[in-house]
Amino acid sequence: MTATGPENGEGCQLTVDSIAVARRCSRQYTDAESSLVYMRARYYDPATAKWISLDPLAAISGSPYGYVDRDPLNGSDPTGLLCLDAHCLLNDAKHAANTGYHAGRFAATAPATAAGAAYATVVGGGDCDFHGSEMQVVCTNTGNIGNHTFTVGSTVLSNQNQDYFQGNRRLAHEAKHSDQWYIFGPSFPVLYGIASGYSEITKGNYGCGNVFEWWAGFKDGDYNNCGGGPLAMSASSSGCGDVTGDSRTFV
Numbered sequence: 001m002t003a004t005g006p007e008n009g010e011g012c013q014l015t016v017d018s019i020a021v022a023r024r025c026s027r028q029y030t031d032a033e034s035s036l037v038y039m040r041a042r043y044y045d046p047a048t049a050k051w052i053s054l055d056p057l058a059a060i061s062g063s064p065y066g067y068v069d070r071d072p073l074n075g076s077d078p079t080g081l082l083c084l085d086a087h088c089l090l091n092d093a094k095h096a097a098n099t100g101y102h103a104g105r106f107a108a109t110a111p112a113t114a115a116g117a118a119y120a121t122v123v124g125g126g127d128c129d130f131h132g133s134e135m136q137v138v139c140t141n142t143g144n145i146g147n148h149t150f151t152v153g154s155t156v157l158s159n160q161n162q163d164y165f166q167g168n169r170r171l172a173h174e175a176k177h178s179d180q181w182y183i184f185g186p187s188f189p190v191l192y193g194i195a196s197g198y199s200e201i202t203k204g205n206y207g208c209g210n211v212f213e214w215w216a217g218f219k220d221g222d223y224n225n226c227g228g229g230p231l232a233m234s235a236s237s238s239g240c241g242d243v244t245g246d247s248r249t250f251v
Contacts, residue, residue, distance in 0.1 A: 030046075035047060036052065039077070040078070040079050040081070041055075041056055041079055041081045042054075042055065042056070044067075050065065051065045051067075055081070056081055057081045057082050067083075068083040068085070068088060071087070071088075102134060102135040103135060104182075105135065105154060105178060105179065105182040106135040106136075106154050108182050108185075109153035109154045109178060109181045109182055110153070110154075111153070112152050112153030112154075112155075112181060112186075113137060113152070113153035113154040113155045114153075114155075115152060115153070115155075116137070116139070116151075116152030116153055116155030116157055117137050117139060117155045119152070119157070120139030120142045120155065120157045121139065123143075123144055124139070124142035124143045124144045124145060124157065125141070125142070125143050126139040126140060126141050126142030126143070126157065126158075127139065127140055127141050127162075128140075128155075129162070131165075131171060133171075134171060134172070134175040134178070135154060136154050136155070136156055136171065136174065136175060136178060137154060137155040137156070138155075138156045138158070138162075138165060138171070139155060139156065139157050139158065140158050140160060140161050140162050140164070140165075141159070141160075141161055142157045142158060142159055143159065145157055145158075145159055146159070147159060149164075149170070149174070150177075151174045151177035151178055151181070152181075153178065153181050154178045154181070156171070156174045169220050170220060170221070170222070172217070172220055173216045173217050173220035173221040174216075176215060176216035176217065177212070177216050180192075180212055180215065180216075191212070192210070192212050195209075195210040195211050195212050195213075196210055198210070199213075207221075207223050207226060208223065208225070208226035213226075214226070
C-alpha cells in the first residue's frame, strides 16, 4: 500500500491491491469504480452532491440527508450515522426534545385530530398526508370549508393544494394552532370563538384582534395588514383594515 498527501488525509491517495481510493478530510474513502464516497453507514455521490440513502439515525438527527448539521468545517461523523461533536450533540438533544413534544401533542389531540381528518376526507373529499416535521395531518383540496385553512387538533384542513404549504411557513403557523389545542384542550374552540368576536368588534375582522392568530404569527398566517396586534385601538390605527389571511382554527 502506498500513500501520498498531507497527514490529515486531505487529498491522500491510497493504492490497495491495485484499487485506488481517495481518503477524504473526514477520513472516509472514495471508490474508484463508482466514484461514491464510502461513509461507513451510507454512501455519498459527489457528482450530484447528494446522499444515495437516508441517514439511519434520521429520527435523532432530524435530517434524513444531512451531514454534521451542515457544518463540515467544525463537525465530524466518523460512522456516517451521527455527528459526535458538542454542537451537533446539543442540536440532536434539542431535536429529540422537540420530537418528544410533538409526539405528546399529537397523542393529546388525537380525538380532535381524527375528527378533523374524517371531515376532510369523508365530507370534503380532501387528500390527507402526514407531515413528520411537525407531526401534523395536512388535508388539502378539501371541499365544504370555503376559502379557508384551519386547524382541528393536529389536522390542518385547507381548500388549497400541497404547494401552498411548501417552505413550512404556513405549516408553522398552523402548528402553533395545534399547540393551542394541546394547551387549552376541548375548551380551545370556545376561547377562539370569543377571541374572534372581540376581533370583529375592535378590528372589524376576525383576525387582527384575535390573540390566538397573533400568537401563531400574523405574517406566517398571511395576515399581511395586522401591524398593531390584538391590543391596538382600532383597525385603522393598527393598519389592519384589510385582512388577506384565511386561517381559522375550527369550522
